[in-house]
Amino acid sequence: MDKSESGGCGCKIPSVMLSRILSQTAKANTVIDEKVVLGFESSDDCAVYEMGEKYLLFTTDFFSPIVNDPYIFGQLAASNAVSDIFASGGTPLIANSIMAFDPDTVSSDQVTQMILGAQSVMNRFNVSVVGGHTIRNSQPLYGFSIIGEVEKSRLKKNNTATSGDLLVMTRPIGVGIIASALKSGLIDQKDIIPSTLEKITGDNSIGRVLSEKSWVSSLTDITGFGLVGHISEMIGSGRLDVELDVNSLKFYDGVESLAVSVTSPESGVFGNIKKYAQCVNYLVDLPLAKKFLLHDPQTNGGLLFTVAPEEFEVSRHAWEMLCPDMTVIGKIKDGAGKIKVC
Numbered sequence: 001m002d003k004s005e006s007g008g009c010g011c012k013i014p015s016v017m018l019s020r021i022l023s024q025t026a027k028a029n030t031v032i033d034e035k036v037v038l039g040f041e042s043s044d045d046c047a048v049y050e051m052g053e054k055y056l057l058f059t060t061d062f063f064s065p066i067v068n069d070p071y072i073f074g075q076l077a078a079s080n081a082v083s084d085i086f087a088s089g090g091t092p093l094i095a096n097s098i099m100a101f102d103p104d105t106v107s108s109d110q111v112t113q114m115i116l117g118a119q120s121v122m123n124r125f126n127v128s129v130v131g132g133h134t135i136r137n138s139q140p141l142y143g144f145s146i147i148g149e150v151e152k153s154r155l156k157k158n159n160t161a162t163s164g165d166l167l168v169m170t171r172p173i174g175v176g177i178i179a180s181a182l183k184s185g186l187i188d189q190k191d192i193i194p195s196t197l198e199k200i201t202g203d204n205s206i207g208r209v210l211s212e213k214s215w216v217s218s219l220t221d222i223t224g225f226g227l228v229g230h231i232s233e234m235i236g237s238g239r240l241d242v243e244l245d246v247n248s249l250k251f252y253d254g255v256e257s258l259a260v261s262v263t264s265p266e267s268g269v270f271g272n273i274k275k276y277a278q279c280v281n282y283l284v285d286l287p288l289a290k291k292f293l294l295h296d297p298q299t300n301g302g303l304l305f306t307v308a309p310e311e312f313e314v315s316r317h318a319w320e321m322l323c324p325d326m327t328v329i330g331k332i333k334d335g336a337g338k339i340k341v342c
Helices: 015-028 070-087 108-124 175-184 194-200 206-210 226-234 255-262 268-279 288-294 309-322
Strands: 036-038 047-051 054-063 091-101 128-136 141-151 166-169 216-221 240-244 280-282 303-307 327-334 339-341
Touching: 054 070, 070 091, 070 108, 070 141, 070 206, 070 216, 091 108, 108 128, 108 141, 166 226, 166 309, 175 194, 175 255, 206 216, 206 303, 206 309, 216 226, 226 240, 226 268, 226 288, 226 303, 226 339, 255 288, 268 280, 303 309
Parallel strands: 091 128, 240 339, 280 339
Antiparallel strands: 036 047, 047 054, 054 141, 091 141, 166 303, 166 327, 216 303, 240 327
């Protein structure tokens, strides 16, 4: 099944190149629509559009496989796409599929399994798949454009953190390292323990729970630009710092031992390191494996949010019951846009 050169969110265009392209093309869009609440400006998870009593949410996400099992690939593609809606505090409504494959190398049975895997996720959230577009391509690609909605009071953005907030993540990191190990043959899919696979294909619907809370100040999901990249978006205005406690981070089982051997200079890890080098101060001697994991592109990664400490402690037990991997990984402070790894 896996005919791709790179998989999941690791197949994104390098962030440095993408930023350069967008900086050169942004002014070409001369359409001014006052109903656009959120667009390119903050690299947020969804576009947000004024629709009366609620906001309309719109997102697009697709990628090449990180696993050989087409059913699991379909689950990943769907979960990753709806995650953007949940990361904005919203509810997904309808979807169009985006698919590409080479019919000479990918069988109709494999494509059917991809669709069934995705549909199992969409059914869970009552999302209607209403159409799509399929083309011939040398690498398999699968994903969705999703329309959702959110109550205006529950919209969460990725760059509205407050000094004094705790920084919390909901799921381990290391998906990109696992994907690279699968591609290089260092591990087989059967080597991935069931609990890890369940988390990788899991959902971020807890974003709806978080969006109820006014003291959750910002919310996003961790995807192709890695943990550091998405933290940097939270402090993008340059008025805040993050003290990131590396010892509190949770990694998927086995990824630390794999990280160095499967990470090449052409990988998304190195692209992220280059992009965010100016944002990070390493205040401790960090093993290379952990440094790579800080920048590892995540596919269908967990959520990252900032929250007032007092309110979080009151609700912490209830939230951990919903999300056992939830962990505080740092603190937001006044500063100048730096991530201080300590």
